[in-house]
Structures are given as structure tokens and as C-alpha cells.
Amino acid sequence: MTPDLTGELETADSLHQALYGGQVATFGPVRAVYAGPGLPVNAASGFGRHADAQVLAAVEDFYAGHGLPSRLSVYSHFTDHATLAARGYRLTQMLHLHARPVLPDDVPVTPPGEIRTRHATPDEFAHLTTLAFGPGSEAIMARTAARPHTQFHLAERHGRPVAAAALTVLGHVAWLFSAATLPGDRGRGAQTALLHARLHAAAERCATHAALLTVPGSASERNAHRAGFTLTAARLTLERPADTH
Known part of the structure; x- marks a missing residue:
């Protein structure tokens, strides 16, 4: 970069x-x-x-x-x-800040399987992320759900909500954030599917780059690398x- x-x-x-x-x-x-x-x-x-x-x-x-x-x-x-x-x-x-270009012909796609994604309402997002992040997260998740210019996504496994994440496009930059998965459903591809869904949404909104922050060495960082993000700063x-x- x-x-x-x-x-x-x-x-x-x-x-x-x-x-x-x-x-x-x-x-x-x-x-x-x-x-x-x-x-x-x-x-x-x-x-x-x-x-x-x-x-x-x-x-x-x-x-x-x-x-x-x-x-x-x-x-x-x-x-x-x-x-x-x-x-x-x-x-x-x-x-760690990770970024990647948003190219409509080069956005990864989640293969058909047990995970499906869809847009979520603010209430759906706040409810699931509060459960996923646990006690103490109620206030910040309520604030996140009330943000303007923010799009929320939900991942379902066999029709049951298991993960959620948010997206905001600021100029040419799509900011991906507040991704959380219920403890019993981690490691099954929900966050990868939500990354892909938000990259497609970013492309639809004409973003040229996508960015996200992760804890160094975390599972979120590994998911970001697999989705084509590179460590930027x-x-x-x-x-x-x-x-x-």
C-alpha cells in the first residue's frame, strides 16, 4: 500500500x-x-x-x-x-489494519453449503452480537446498531442466525467491522461468508478498497488473509x- x-x-x-x-x-x-x-x-x-x-x-x-x-x-x-x-x-x-482492492470481478464467493448470508435489521444485529461478544457489550452494540450510513449482515447456519457483521462505506473505502459469531458456531465458515458478503456489498456501492482491523494473530486475521486482505499498518x-x- x-x-x-x-x-x-x-x-x-x-x-x-x-x-x-x-x-x-x-x-x-x-x-x-x-x-x-x-x-x-x-x-x-x-x-x-x-x-x-x-x-x-x-x-x-x-x-x-x-x-x-x-x-x-x-x-x-x-x-x-x-x-x-x-x-x-x-x-x-x-x-492490525488490513486492506484489499475491491474489484467486482475479483471478489471471493462462498461456495454453496450450510452457511447463508442476508441483510440484517439493526435489532437483529444488536441482539446477535451482544450474545456473541458477551456481558459488557450491550452498550457498544446498541450504539453500533444505531449508527447512520451502516449496513448490517447476518449469517445463518441451516436457517439459524449464528453470526453478524457491519459495513460502512466512506468515500472510496469500505470499512468492515463488529464481526461476531456465537461461541458454539465458531470455526464453521460464518465469518468468511460475512467477509465475502460485505465485499460484494462494497463493490455494489463503488468502493475501491476495503479495510478492517484485527487483533494480531487472531482467527479474524487469518480469515482476512484468506479473503485477500494484506497487512497494511x-x-x-x-x-x-x-x-x-
């Missing part, structure tokens, strides 16, 4: 995060999201390669106003880690305690 494409994907991720609603503050290209208490999407993103001191101070004030530590998402092309370290930021999470989450001066 070219640096320009990586920057485009980072911008799409920042726009994607802002769709969770709540309060979104913009500081130049940076968007700081507060979607609700304790939600993992409460973070500022869109920094590019460098951190501006005034923007960082504004982000920190924004989260302090909500009684939260300041949390930032930066990509591996970010080079200004010394500035963040000096302000007390520490790495709390790393995810890392997304780093850094956090600064609210009482850092």
Missing part, C-alpha cells in the same frame, strides 16, 4: 469512529469522540504523521470535561511518539491519565 492510501484509510477510520454519535469535537483533521461512558470508541483520531501541541491540549481538555483519560488512535506512519511520551501517553492496544491506541500534568 502507498503512503497516500494509508493516509486515506486513516481518514476513513476517523470518519467511521465519528458515526458512533454522542459528542464529536473536531480540531483541524482530528476528531475526538465521546459516545458514552466506558465505550471503547471514546478516542481521538486523524493525526497523520505528527502531533500538534495545541490540538493535543484541546483533545485532553475535551476528555477531561467528561472525566476521562485522553485516548488517541494513531497509525504506524505516525512519527512523533516522543511528543506523546513527554505528555504522559502510554501504549494500551495495538491492532498498525493502529496504536495510547492513553494519558486524566490527572497527568
Whole structure:
């Protein structure tokens, strides 16, 4: 992937995060999201390669106003880690960004079998993903189901819902996210089928690239590689305690 494409994907991720609603503050290209208490999407993103001191101070004030530590998402092309370290930021999470072109004649197809996919209603999506992710996921899944400009997909095995996932197209980028499978139905192809279904939906909506984030070394990462995605960058989450001066 070219640096320009990586920057485009980072911008799409920042726009994607802002769709969770709540309060979104913009500081130049940076968007700081507060979607609700304790939600993992409460973070500022869109920094590019460098951190501006005034923007960082504004982000920190924004989260302090909500009684939260300041949390930032930066990509591996970010080079200004010394500035963040000096302000007390520490790495709390790393995810892998994967991307692939969306070419209508080169989108994988799930062979006929026991898994079928279809569009889901927001309620169907929220119900299944909450069961799949387990206790503590209720609030973020409800927020996800309420997002605008978001398409939900369901996978059924022998007619029974077993997995769900979401898709948002932002400009030319299709963002694939919130994929979850019921514990007893994992490893049977449901997420692969949902990847393929969302790639077809992305092609129908004229996206040129698809992107997703995974935990390094996870089953989701292996599924992404089999669907033609390649590792493009890392997304780093850094956090600064609210009482850092």
C-alpha cells in the first residue's frame, strides 16, 4: 500500500469512529469522540504523521470535561511518539489494519453449503452480537446498531442466525467491522461468508478498497488473509491519565 492510501484509510477510520454519535469535537483533521461512558470508541483520531501541541491540549481538555483519560488512535506512519511520551501517553492496544482492492470481478464467493448470508435489521444485529461478544457489550452494540450510513449482515447456519457483521462505506473505502459469531458456531465458515458478503456489498456501492482491523494473530486475521486482505499498518491506541500534568 502507498503512503497516500494509508493516509486515506486513516481518514476513513476517523470518519467511521465519528458515526458512533454522542459528542464529536473536531480540531483541524482530528476528531475526538465521546459516545458514552466506558465505550471503547471514546478516542481521538486523524493525526497523520505528527502531533500538534495545541490540538493535543484541546483533545485532553475535551476528555477531561467528561472525566476521562485522553485516548488517541494513531497509525504506524505516525512519527512523533516522543511528543506523546513527554505528555504522559502510554501504549494500551495495538491492532492490525488490513486492506484489499475491491474489484467486482475479483471478489471471493462462498461456495454453496450450510452457511447463508442476508441483510440484517439493526435489532437483529444488536441482539446477535451482544450474545456473541458477551456481558459488557450491550452498550457498544446498541450504539453500533444505531449508527447512520451502516449496513448490517447476518449469517445463518441451516436457517439459524449464528453470526453478524457491519459495513460502512466512506468515500472510496469500505470499512468492515463488529464481526461476531456465537461461541458454539465458531470455526464453521460464518465469518468468511460475512467477509465475502460485505465485499460484494462494497463493490455494489463503488468502493475501491476495503479495510478492517484485527487483533494480531487472531482467527479474524487469518480469515482476512484468506479473503485477500494484506497487512497494511498498525493502529496504536495510547492513553494519558486524566490527572497527568
